Amino acid sequence: xxxxxxxxxxxxxxxxxxxxxxxxxxxxxxxxxxxxxxxxxxxxxxxxxxxxxxxxxxxxxxxxxxxxxxxxxxxxxxxxxxxxxxxxxxxxxxxxxxxxxxxxxxxxxxxxxxxxxxxxxxxxxxxxxxxxxxxxxxxxxxxxxxxxxxxxxxxxxxxxxxxxxxxxxxxxxxxxxxxxxxxxxxxxxxxxxxxxxxxxxxxxxxxxxxxxxxxxxxxxxxxxxxxxxxxxxxxxxxxxxxxxxxxxxxxxxxxxxxxxxxxxxxxxxxxxxxxxxxxxxxxxxxxxxxxxxxxxxxxxxxxxxxxxxxxxxxxxxxxxxxxxxxxxxxxxxxxxxxxxxxxxxxxxxxxxxxxxxxxxxxxxxxxxxxxxxxxxxxxxxxxxxxxxxxxxxxxxxxxxxxxxxxxxxxxxxxxxxxxxxxxxxxxxxxxxxxxxxxxxxxxxxxxxxxxxxxxxxxxxxxxxxxxxxxxxxxxxxxxxxxxxxxxxxxxxxxxxxxxxxxxxxxxxxxxxxxxxxxxxxxxxxxxxxxxxxxxxxxxxxxxxxxxxxxxxxxxxxxxxxxxxxxxxxxxxxxxxxxxxxxxxxxxxxxxxxxxxxxxxxxxxxxxxxxxxxxxxxxxxxxxxxxxxxxxxxxxxxxxxxxxxxxxxxxxxx
Amino acid sequence: xxxxxxxxxxxxxxxxxxxxxxxxxxxxxxxxxxxxxxxxxxxxxxxxxxxxxxxxxxxxxxxxxxxxxxxxxxxxxxxxxxxxxxxxxxxxxxxxxxxxxxxxxxxxxxxxxxxxxxxxxxxxx
Numbered sequence: 001x002x003x004x005x006x007x008x009x010x011x012x013x014x015x016x017x018x019x020x021x022x023x024x025x026x027x028x029x030x031x032x033x034x035x036x037x038x039x040x041x042x043x044x045x046x047x048x049x050x051x052x053x054x055x056x057x058x059x060x061x062x063x064x065x066x067x068x069x070x071x072x073x074x075x076x077x078x079x080x081x082x083x084x085x086x087x088x089x090x091x092x093x094x095x096x097x098x099x100x101x102x103x104x105x106x107x108x109x110x111x112x113x114x115x116x117x118x119x120x121x122x123x124x125x126x127x128x129x130x131x132x133x134x135x136x137x138x139x140x141x142x143x144x145x146x147x148x149x150x151x152x153x154x155x156x157x158x159x160x161x162x163x164x165x166x167x168x169x170x171x172x173x174x175x176x177x178x179x180x181x182x183x184x185x186x187x188x189x190x191x192x193x194x195x196x197x198x199x200x201x202x203x204x205x206x207x208x209x210x211x212x213x214x215x216x217x218x219x220x221x222x223x224x225x226x227x228x229x230x231x232x233x234x235x236x237x238x239x240x241x242x243x244x245x246x247x248x249x250x251x252x253x254x255x256x257x258x259x260x261x262x263x264x265x266x267x268x269x270x271x272x273x274x275x276x277x278x279x280x281x282x283x284x285x286x287x288x289x290x291x292x293x294x295x296x297x298x299x300x301x302x303x304x305x306x307x308x309x310x311x312x313x314x315x316x317x318x319x320x321x322x323x324x325x326x327x328x329x330x331x332x333x334x335x336x337x338x339x340x341x342x343x344x345x346x347x348x349x350x351x352x353x354x355x356x357x358x359x360x361x362x363x364x365x366x367x368x369x370x371x372x373x374x375x376x377x378x379x380x381x382x383x384x385x386x387x388x389x390x391x392x393x394x395x396x397x398x399x400x401x402x403x404x405x406x407x408x409x410x411x412x413x414x415x416x417x418x419x420x421x422x423x424x425x426x427x428x429x430x431x432x433x434x435x436x437x438x439x440x441x442x443x444x445x446x447x448x449x450x451x452x453x454x455x456x457x458x459x460x461x462x463x464x465x466x467x468x469x470x471x472x473x474x475x476x477x478x479x480x481x482x483x484x485x486x487x488x489x490x491x492x493x494x495x496x497x498x499x500x501x502x503x504x505x506x507x508x509x510x511x512x513x514x515x516x517x518x519x520x521x522x523x524x525x526x527x528x529x530x531x532x533x534x535x536x537x538x539x540x541x542x543x544x545x546x547x548x549x550x551x552x553x554x555x556x557x558x559x560x561x562x563x564x565x566x567x568x569x570x571x572x573x574x575x576x577x578x579x580x581x582x583x584x585x586x587x588x589x590x591x592x593x594x595x596x597x598x599x600x601x602x603x604x605x606x607x608x609x610x611x612x613x614x615x616x617x618x619x620x621x622x623x624x625x626x627x628x629x630x631x632x633x634x635x636x637x638x639x640x641x642x643x644x645x646x647x648x649x650x651x652x653x
Numbered sequence: 654x655x656x657x658x659x660x661x662x663x664x665x666x667x668x669x670x671x672x673x674x675x676x677x678x679x680x681x682x683x684x685x686x687x688x689x690x691x692x693x694x695x696x697x698x699x700x701x702x703x704x705x706x707x708x709x710x711x712x713x714x715x716x717x718x719x720x721x722x723x724x725x726x727x728x729x730x731x732x733x734x735x736x737x738x739x740x741x742x743x744x745x746x747x748x749x750x751x752x753x754x755x756x757x758x759x760x761x762x763x764x765x766x767x768x769x770x771x772x773x774x775x776x777x778x
Contacts, residue, residue: 435759447674
């Protein structure tokens, strides 16, 4: 067997030497890193490219102090992001990493670096990393040059197209300065103001004295902007410290200057033509421009806007009107406004149009508010216009004022509330002391004489009345409570359960069932748990009290996605429902049709829901019962719209 | 020995009603209408329970809390109940922070007040 081993070893040696010879002859630099990050070997090309001897490379790590590695933007290339390090740590190869090496002799070479892990069969971690690189310095510089030329070309092309399109000279000059500074990487660049001054004066010939003095602009390139007879002015380019402007750059600047000269010439011609143009022509031009601007503005408006004739034919409509109606421009123009739809705000526009004709010119423009079936409130204004050729028309603007209306309502309520809340809470406090005097005396009296049958019925009456008064006082105080919410993440099911449990005794006394149904998976709400539970409790109590014995009150909740995300709760009873005329009054304080009711329950509900940025609605079910709906948003639309001022601070005792 | 009870309120009707209700239930009841009077009594007599209105005739409006602090320092064995006609939770928090045993809203049914008092003084109602 030894023979075989020798043969094997020699074959191995041979193949290793062959490999070594191949590697040595490669144009590419090859460096082998051990698992500990040190270099175990390198080839001759690596030495040549890096400008180091083999012994200056082998045994070192990627932190070799003789070499400073930089990135393309000039920042240092940290050893941690060296391809060898990355491949060692991750086992993944890196390809075509561009790295600049500042050699010890001061030459900067650019390398394109690849790294490959070397693994032994069956071992996941590499035992070494082979890094290969080629010198791309020359390729890189020509690539840069190409890129630079391409940049210059694009600047010239861009400026030329602007000059041809008739971009105003001032704008063109600013653009040129910006682009030139950018592409030549200048410290700054300028154009002598004279150019603009002379243009304005209608001449365009700077004096000799205007020529910039070399001393004023050390190191700067001064390029003449040529004129037909004399120069227009000068383009002055200041290089960065250490930089310079060579012939290549000067040629580029010359092209820019020529373009500027072209544009200046054109502008001068135009200004002299303008002087001779008739007033009529200029007016027409202005009108054309303004018509275009107007159309753009018109479309940019977020409110639906129409221009209609008095008979209701649409002359124009903007994008918002098209979006809202879903009717295309072609289908709408020259048609009657009724093509836009049957609902609001279109119906209100149709109805309001006849009033415009009869409207007195001095009177305010007619306006109307309409609510569409999505609950949005529209404010529609009509302004009569007369065109120069005496055509009469109407500009119709429909503004979505839903938020505004909500805000106003809530503000009005909270104003009423703060005035009334203060009074009510003050009275309640003053009443509670004597009320306690009465109730305590009654309790003492009863405890002494309660056994006497002839007194009993008097006690009963007094106790019921005292209890009623106490309840009223309690609610009044609640109503006047300052709006300070203790907000927390709350699960809807949890508050629903709280309220339902609190109502159980009343429900069983009345022989009414309460069924709680929720969608499941309702989102959490950011609300005051106690207050919202009270809202539901008040609604459930009302529903229970109005339901006939043996019936069921349904308490349900569902998720709402749409204009505002949130949760909608509904309490539906099997009672007689609201009288139609009462629907808008049920939230008024002290409004009640139930004997013994305080008329504050729903006012408190509305107040608390308001404070949460939600909405509460009273309605009748088709089946006849009452339905109270509470919407609570996931995110309150606004904060701080609270009711009465801190009453507790004013009257606390 | 009967537990001794101090009731502080500026309403005569309330004082007499509470006295008439509690005396037959085995308490010895003293009454005070002002802060100073109540403090003097607390300094000399060992009370099992103090029932105080939050606001007495003074101007500052929460003499009841003042009295609770006095009782905590000078008569730590006295249990305390505060009654108020003003349902402000800030005051309630403050009162509880000062070691009040019970904070009750007026008008409080005396039967409930008696149950709480019995509980605090370790008696059967």
